[in-house]
Amino acid sequence: xxxxxxxxxxxxxxxxxxxxxxxxxxxxxxxxxxxxxxxxxxxxxxxxxxxxxxxxxxxxxxxxxxxxxxxxxxxxxxxxxxxxxxxxxxxxxxxxxxxxxxxxxxxxxxxxxxxxxxxxxxxxxxxxxxxxxxxxxxxxxxxxxxxxxxxxxxxxxxxxxxxxxxxxxxxxxxxxxxxxxxxxxxxxxxxxxxxxxxxxxxxxxxxxxxxxxxxxxxxxxxxxxxxxxxxxxxxxxxxxxxxxxxxxxxxxxxxxxxxxxxxxxxxxxxxxxxxxxxxxxxxxxxxxxxxxxxxxxxxxxxxxxxxxxxxxxxxxxxxxxxxxxxxxxxxxxxxxxxxxxxxxxxxxxxxxxxxxxx
Amino acid sequence: xxxxxxxxxxxxxxxxxxxxxxxxxxxxxxxxxxxxxxxxxxxxxxxxxxxxxxxxxxxxxxxxxxxxxxxxxxxxxxxxxxxxxxxxxxxxxxxxxxxxxxxxxxxxxxxxxxxxxxxxxxxxxxxxxxxxxxxxxxxxxxxxxxxxxxxxxxxxxxxxxxxxxxxxxxxxxxxxxxxxxxxxxxxxxxxxxxxxxxxxxxxxxxxxxxxxxxxxxxxxxxxxxxxxxxxxxxxxxxxxxxxxxxxxxxxxxxxxxxxxxxxxxxxxxxxxxxxxxxxxxxxxxxxxxxxxxxxxxxxxxxxxxxxxxxxxxxxxxxxxxxxxxxxxxxxxxxxxxxxxxxxxxxxxxxxxxxxxxx
Numbered sequence: 001x002x003x004x005x006x007x008x009x010x011x012x013x014x015x016x017x018x019x020x021x022x023x024x025x026x027x028x029x030x031x032x033x034x035x036x037x038x039x040x041x042x043x044x045x046x047x048x049x050x051x052x053x054x055x056x057x058x059x060x061x062x063x064x065x066x067x068x069x070x071x072x073x074x075x076x077x078x079x080x081x082x083x084x085x086x087x088x089x090x091x092x093x094x095x096x097x098x099x100x101x102x103x104x105x106x107x108x109x110x111x112x113x114x115x116x117x118x119x120x121x122x123x124x125x126x127x128x129x130x131x132x133x134x135x136x137x138x139x140x141x142x143x144x145x146x147x148x149x150x151x152x153x154x155x156x157x158x159x160x161x162x163x164x165x166x167x168x169x170x171x172x173x174x175x176x177x178x179x180x181x182x183x184x185x186x187x188x189x190x191x192x193x194x195x196x197x198x199x200x201x202x203x204x205x206x207x208x209x210x211x212x213x214x215x216x217x218x219x220x221x222x223x224x225x226x227x228x229x230x231x232x233x234x235x236x237x238x239x240x241x242x243x244x245x246x247x248x249x250x251x252x253x254x255x256x257x258x259x260x261x262x263x264x265x266x267x268x269x270x271x272x273x274x275x276x277x278x279x280x281x282x283x284x285x286x287x288x289x290x291x292x293x294x295x296x297x298x299x300x301x302x303x304x305x306x307x308x309x310x311x312x313x314x315x316x317x318x319x320x321x322x323x324x325x326x327x328x329x330x331x332x333x334x335x336x337x338x339x340x341x342x343x344x345x346x347x348x349x350x351x352x353x354x355x356x357x358x
Numbered sequence: 359x360x361x362x363x364x365x366x367x368x369x370x371x372x373x374x375x376x377x378x379x380x381x382x383x384x385x386x387x388x389x390x391x392x393x394x395x396x397x398x399x400x401x402x403x404x405x406x407x408x409x410x411x412x413x414x415x416x417x418x419x420x421x422x423x424x425x426x427x428x429x430x431x432x433x434x435x436x437x438x439x440x441x442x443x444x445x446x447x448x449x450x451x452x453x454x455x456x457x458x459x460x461x462x463x464x465x466x467x468x469x470x471x472x473x474x475x476x477x478x479x480x481x482x483x484x485x486x487x488x489x490x491x492x493x494x495x496x497x498x499x500x501x502x503x504x505x506x507x508x509x510x511x512x513x514x515x516x517x518x519x520x521x522x523x524x525x526x527x528x529x530x531x532x533x534x535x536x537x538x539x540x541x542x543x544x545x546x547x548x549x550x551x552x553x554x555x556x557x558x559x560x561x562x563x564x565x566x567x568x569x570x571x572x573x574x575x576x577x578x579x580x581x582x583x584x585x586x587x588x589x590x591x592x593x594x595x596x597x598x599x600x601x602x603x604x605x606x607x608x609x610x611x612x613x614x615x616x617x618x619x620x621x622x623x624x625x626x627x628x629x630x631x632x633x634x635x636x637x638x639x640x641x642x643x644x645x646x647x648x649x650x651x652x653x654x655x656x657x658x659x660x661x662x663x664x665x666x667x668x669x670x671x672x673x674x675x676x677x678x679x680x681x682x683x684x685x686x687x688x689x690x691x692x693x694x695x696x697x698x699x700x701x702x703x704x705x706x707x708x709x710x711x712x713x714x715x716x
Contacts, residue, residue, distance in 0.1 A: 002384075002386055003386060005386065005389035005390075007389070007391045009599065010388060010389050010390060010391060010392060010599065010602060011389060012389055013386075013388055013389060018383050021379065021383065025376050025379065026360075028360055028361060028363065030368060030371055030546075030551075030552035030553070031363035031365070031368050031369060031370055031371060031680075032363075032368060033365045033368060033682065034368060034553065065424065066423065066424025066425070066428065066554075066598070066600075066601070067424070067598040067599055067600070068598070068599070069581045069597060069598035069599070070424065070581070070582075070598065072580070072581070073579070073580045073581065073582075095581075098580070099580040099581070102577065102579070102580040102583070103577055103579075103580060104575075104577045186599060188388075188599055193388075194388035194601075194602065194603045195388070195392065195599045195600065195601060195602050195603075196424075196554050196555070196599075196600060196601025196602070196603065196604060197554070197601075217462075219460065219461055219462045219577075221431070221460070221461075222430070222431045222456070222457040222460040222461060223427045223428070223430075223431065223453075223457070224428075224431075225460070239427060240424070240425040240426070240427030240428065241367065241368065241425055241426070241427070241544060241546055241553045241554075242424075242425070242553065242554065243424070243552075243553060243554025243555075243601060244368060244552065244553050244554070245552045245553075245554065246554060322389075324391065
């Protein structure tokens with residue numbers, strides 16, 4: 001029996017993916033030239049599919065990158081000359097902040113205590129802020145920043161652009177496209193695909209900003225600047241030879257998601273999350289790391305393991321159930337369980353059942 | 359019957375790759391966490407394999423990127439503050455030059471006429487030049503810049519670093535590691551893998567330069583700066599979640615190459631190239647684009663099609679043989695035929711046979 005991976009990404013492949021890989025090999029897709037008409041079809045299917053499952057306006061640009069981490073770099077490069085403001089509540093929001101520093105920007109931030117929501121009223125956002133950066137789902141500690149909060153901040157700062165990291169929540173997230181100018185994700189989380197592809201979705205305001213920066217002589221990168229990617233996107237192509245196989249798989253999985261219905265997928269995700277949180281709430285030791293129910297992540301469930309995460313992880317592994325350790329400093333004191341569309345209700349109940357027996 | 363792809367990349371998969379993909383799925387490799395011990399094994403196999411087939415010193419850093427195009431950006435970012443000097447003889451060497459401009463450097467160049475070798479004596483390389491950029495195999499027009507020439511220029515300019523694009527020649531190239539500080543490639547060419555992975559190999563001089571630039575406050579990028587990648591490399595990891603599946607495949611194909619022997623692979627590559635050039639030399643119309651035999655590419659053979667490339671491409675496609683059109687402006691007036699390790703002698707003779715019949 002193959003193990004089931006509940007790791008927060010890379011994670012379990014979506015159940016249809018293996019067959020799609022076989023189909024792709026049968027059709028020789030990995031050999032298709034990336035300037036061919038056939039490839040353009042793959043590009044369109046992936047980009048249209050992403051727009052649909054993300055419920056994005058049809059004019060939203062969809063660009064393909066190497067990873068969600070690359071998306072952080074491209075976001076900051078193209079959307080801020082100097083001032084970005086970051087809502088930091090874990091390792092990935094911190095990474096985006098650090099990226100801005102590394103690229104010579106002058107980022108500012110508000111930091112929440114680990115596992116605690118932001119007190120938005122304390123965010124000291126100056127009028128010079130060009131870009132507001134949020135991490136919708138902090139994969140490191142399993143906390144979310146509800147979209148309503150993001151929309152509210154945007155209303156208070158209409159002149160700033162908004163970028164949202166939805167790496168481990170897309171497409172199980174209701175993005176407010178009136179408030180969000182840029183959203184990015186990687187495919188090895190909720191899309192249940194092999195890693196090696198990042199996706200960044202941007203609107204015209206983000207494109208305009210990139211243009212202004214370029215005209216000012218600010219470097220917005222080279223082949224993966226928004227402008228360079230948009231030029232190729234207009235031809236249903238990419239500047240470089242991209243990860244064609246995974247783009248194909250992304251288009252197919254987006255089709256599957258649409259057949260089931262994104263609302264149904266979101267609903268089941270919340271139901272599975274509720275089962276997990278109920279289990280941990282009732283557990284004498286392994287309590288959820290995040291106290292407030294409204295900000296608990298739906299897709300990455302984090303529980304405390306004060307007696308160490310290793311014994312639990314090992315015992316479950318013996319039963320063919322692979323869960324994740326805490327992130328970085330929390331490696332031993334937390335476990336992380338992914339709750340992605342690839343994890344069916346049956347799998348989740350099986351995991352809970354086996355955890356109960358330990 | 360599946361077609362055989364002689365396109366210059368993406369191209370035919372190396373014959374063992376499909377089975378390795380099946381093995382990888384059987385082992386759940388796409389689900390393996392990128393911070394696990396199992397992943398570290400994949401990292402080491404790929405990095406060690408690359409060093410071996412490239413005959414690189416064991417202390418050479420091997421970093422993994424999204425594409426060869428990304429490697430251009432990272433090379434310029436990390437190896438030049440201002441002055442790079444470029445040997446431009448086609449679209450890809452031009453792209454590297456353009457990348458330097460886009461990143462705010464002040465690149466200089468010598469340009470060769472299309473299909474002609476460089477007159478090295480005319481290269482006006484100033485003493486301020488920090489980085490010399492060569493394209494060993496210009497995929498766009500099928501011309502190579504012999505390694506001896508690169509070594510000679512390095513000897514004349516010992517204080518400049520040398521970066522070589524070996525995108526479509528590695529590992530069928532004898533890199534002079536005494537002269538070369540950085541070499542990069544992508545895996546969908548001679549390695550016969552699905553696209554979506556670039557590899558950049560750098561020595562300590564390149565690392566030192568990146569350090570100096572960072573200390574000076576010059577931006578060397580963020581997650582994919584040489585320093586950031588080296589920090590993770592020391593743990594057999596990558597800064598981002600990388601293309602794990604293709605890294606696994608790369609390690610396996612490097613093993614295959616070593617079993618056959620890299621010298622044997624290089625020898626057969628030259629033999630197949632000779633057959634193709636002999637054919638085109640003898641052809642009344644479809645002459646090789648590059649006249650001088652010493653600089654004709656071994657791995658991407660380009661021939662002129664003054665009556666248009668389309669009829670030839672279409673007729674061969676009907677026979678299940680997919681060759682490439684000319685690059686960009688040469689789309690109609692040239693054809694390109696990849697001669698990679700995935701293309702066996704039998705395949706090549708079959709292609710020649712079918713071309714003869716047209």
